[in-house]
Amino acid sequence: MSALVSLEIGGFEHGPVEVLIYALGWSLGWLLLWRARPLRALSDAAPAGERASVAVVIPARDEALSLPNLLRPLVAQRRPGDRIVVVDDHSSDGTASVARAFDVDVITPPTPPDGWLGKPNACWHGASSTDQPVLVFLDADVRPGSTLLDDLAGAVADEPDALVSMQPWHRMETVGEQPSILCNITALMGCGSFTPFPRATAANVAFGPVIAVERTTYDRAGGHATPSVRSMHTEDIGLARAVGRSRLAVGSAATTTFRMYPGGFGDLVRGWTRSLATGARFTRWWTGLAVALWMCSVAGGWLAAPLVYPLTAVQIWVLGRRAGTIHPVAAALFPILVVVFVVIFVRSAISVVFRRDVTWKGRQVGARTG
Incomplete structure (x- = not known):
């Protein structure tokens, strides 16, 4: 009976729902960035x-x-x-x-x-x-x-x-x-x-x-x-x-x-805070949902099923190379990248919702102008 309600992978028992949710998010990642067209x-x-x-x-x-x-x-x-x-x-x-x-x-x-x-x-x-x-x-x-x-x-x-x-x-x-x-x-x-x-x-x-x-x-x-x-x-x-x-x-x-x-990490945080949530405002809702599901699989899939960790690391490495320079160590330590991303997105969303200014190039820039 337990075989009907659980799935065993490498000696670890995981609920089939958890595995299916991870597989859905992981698959969406490949589809969303299928090819970086030149x-x-x-x-x-x-x-x-x-x-x-x-x-x-x-x-x-x-x-x-x-x-x-x-x-x-x-x-x-x-x-x-x-x-x-x-x-x-x-x-x-x-x-x-x-x-x-x-x-x-x-x-x-x-x-x-x-x-x-x-x-x-x-x-x-x-x-x-x-x-x-x-x-x-x-x-x-x-x-x-x-x-x-x-x-x-x-x-x-x-x-x-x-x-x-x-x-x-x-x-x-x-x-x-x-x-x-x-x-x-x-x-x-x-x-x-x-x-x-x-x-x-x-x-x-x-x-x-x-x-x-x-x-x-x-x-x-x-x-x-x-x-x-x-x-x-x-x-x-x-x-x-x-x-x-x-x-x-x-x-x-x-x-x-x-x-x-x-300029490094500080500029990175300020720069993406300025634009990340604003860009999300103009994303089609179904695409935004798909990206969110992929991020959930990246952030929590390995916690629910630790043996999928290498699958996520490989995906971050491959997709990252389509966007820019990514060091293998950064892909291997992707949970740190997730934490930084979440912090920046929350900062950006707060700036948009509460119309807080962001300092950029020595000027105060409204986060939700336009």
């Missing part, structure tokens, strides 16, 4: 010399250390007619001087007026200073692949009414950066674009580090001046919703990467 999957990029000219807008606040890693490969792929504009957002570290050394345009926007946040304000003024038919917005911590501009221009040509964006592959070089990996994984899962059925599950969101859009589409949507965009610290999501359609991709270690929090 930008090339979105477009057969136009042949060299035949693409539209591109205006690259780089909002930069205290990014003197990051800019060389972005501008050096970016300038090398600039074509006649392209323009690169660094928007020095009132930096205090020589950002403008570093940018000018790479022979790119540098502008300083006015102080953000009431109702505007710093990054949307910088992006709007950068876009307004150019007239190229394709707009590309890049964060200063991005390290672009050698064909990024060609690929983005080709993707925009394929889908001129959509917002094209890419989440670069996250380079995490220190122990203090490793806890970011679960945040990266859930961000990719939550967008719904990397399941086996992306057209049916994708949400209308975007990845802020790399965005490309046809100028007429940007202007028609109101760009970063749209009230629901200019007041959002997750202005990428606001812009995707204003445009109405988005197409998402993921970089790889060999193509486009970024290093989000070189």
Whole structure:
């Protein structure tokens, strides 16, 4: 009779319900991040010399250390007619001087007026200073692949009414950066674009580090001046919703990467607190439920059935490599990653619910603006 109500694994007895719940969550993890589709999957990029000219807008606040890693490969792929504009957002570290050394345009926007946040304000003024038919917005911590501009221009040509964006592959070089990996994984899962059925599950969101859009589409949507965009610290999501359609991709270690929090663990906590729960607000409910079930299997499956611990560690390792750098030790010690993730998510949710400000780049940013 006991065989009907329990399941024995390796000498340990577990209830079948516990095992089935774990198996469901573990399986959902693979489906939610079935494949990290690269930008090339979105477009057969136009042949060299035949693409539209591109205006690259780089909002930069205290990014003197990051800019060389972005501008050096970016300038090398600039074509006649392209323009690169660094928007020095009132930096205090020589950002403008570093940018000018790479022979790119540098502008300083006015102080953000009431109702505007710093990054949307910088992006709007950068876009307004150019007239190229394709707009590309890049964060200063991005390290672009050698064909990024060609690929983005080709993707925009394929889908001129959509917002094209890419989440670069996250380079995490220190122990203090490793806890970011679960945040990266859930961000990719939550967008719904990397399941086996992306057209049916994708949400209308975007990845802020790399965005490309046809100028007429940007202007028609109101760009970063749209009230629901200019007041959002997750202005990428606001812009995707204003445009109405988005197409998402993921970089790889060999193509486009970024290093989000070189300052270590403190920056990581502040950065993800700023955006994690807000991103969850715009996730389709069924995708959010699936991600939550997967997280439950990761967090509690090994406690209910200790012998599934290696299965979860392997899954974290494989999925983590699709999102960025993950050390084998971090995957093996995944319960620590879970604790950090839960703490950050709770902090982020409290900030959203109670509209608490988060300090970022020396400014107070409302957690639920927009």
